[in-house]
Amino acid sequence: MKLIKPSVELLYFNDDALKLIEIAGRTCYKSEDKIIETSSEKFVLQRLKTGHESVIEHSMATVRFICDRGVSHELVRHRLASYSQESTRYCDYEGGNVVFIIPKIVVGCFPTVGGDDIWDETRVIKLSGVLGFRHPAVIWADIMLYAEARYKRLRDAGWSPQWARSVLTNSLKTEVVMTANFREWRHFFKLRTSAAAHPQMREVAIPLLKEMQSRIPVMFDDISPEEKK
Numbered sequence: 736m737k738l739i740k741p742s743v744e745l746l747y748f749n750d751d752a753l754k755l756i757e758i759a760g761r762t763c764y765k766s767e768d769k770i771i772e773t774s775s776e777k778f779v780l781q782r783l784k785t786g787h788e789s790v791i792e793h794s795m796a797t798v799r800f801i802c803d804r805g806v807s808h809e810l811v812r813h814r815l816a817s818y819s820q821e822s823t824r825y826c827d828y829e830g831g832n833v834v835f836i837i838p839k840i841v842v843g844c845f846p847t848v849g850g851d852d853i854w855d856e857t858r859v860i861k862l863s864g865v866l867g868f869r870h871p872a873v874i875w876a877d878i879m880l881y882a883e884a885r886y887k888r889l890r891d892a893g894w895s896p897q898w899a900r901s902v903l904t905n906s907l908k909t910e911v912v913m914t915a916n917f918r919e920w921r922h923f924f925k926l927r928t929s930a931a932a933h934p935q936m937r938e939v940a941i942p943l944l945k946e947m948q949s950r951i952p953v954m955f956d957d958i959s960p961e962e963k964k
Contacts (some may be wrong), residue, residue: 736854736881738835738845738876739908741806743939744799745946747875748910752794752951753779756917760790776953783957786883791954792916799912803836804906806935813923816915823907824897829890833883834908844872879906886912919955920947930961 749755753775760782761767782790800810811818830854837845844866859880863873882904889899915923926932927940941960948955 737832738837741802741836741939743943744794746797748796759793762917788918792918795916797914801910803906807909807911815919821910823900827896835879835906836908841872924958928960
């Protein structure tokens, strides 16, 4: 099996996002004559301050999440978005190593983590020699090995991927491409970077928020990840 950390990638956003929002918004007031080279940021900031966020729906961003199935189940609850997700019905893991996302709570227990980092029974036994058989990281790794082995046994026994997937766990790696308008992304960040969000959701949501803040002026500057208490 392969063990990796989750990650997130900003694939696309329209470079003229703020200008487009201003053009759309000023249509409401027929004040297009006030548009100048530097007016977009001020216009958008004022809309955000007054809570008139419908106008920011005219701009959008597309993101790729690499996460576990548990996090992906939470991602797709954001209904005002479009999704494309890696399919466990059609992706066959029989010929290679099943990829799992290491839970944040035990990630420090694994000395090396990467896309080509293959863990077998021997490595898990060595880890247990360091941490002990009852350590949560060892128990988790052993369960992942077991799930991978049973998946491959079911495939060898004739089950198709859509049936064999039933023995795979929530730690299974999945990839989700999500497209949403800026208003929905603001809603997403307010929920998913809060102290109440799942730690593994925060693990991808907080870096994404910071990247969007660095690349898209004004739009997300008023959102700050909450610290865990």
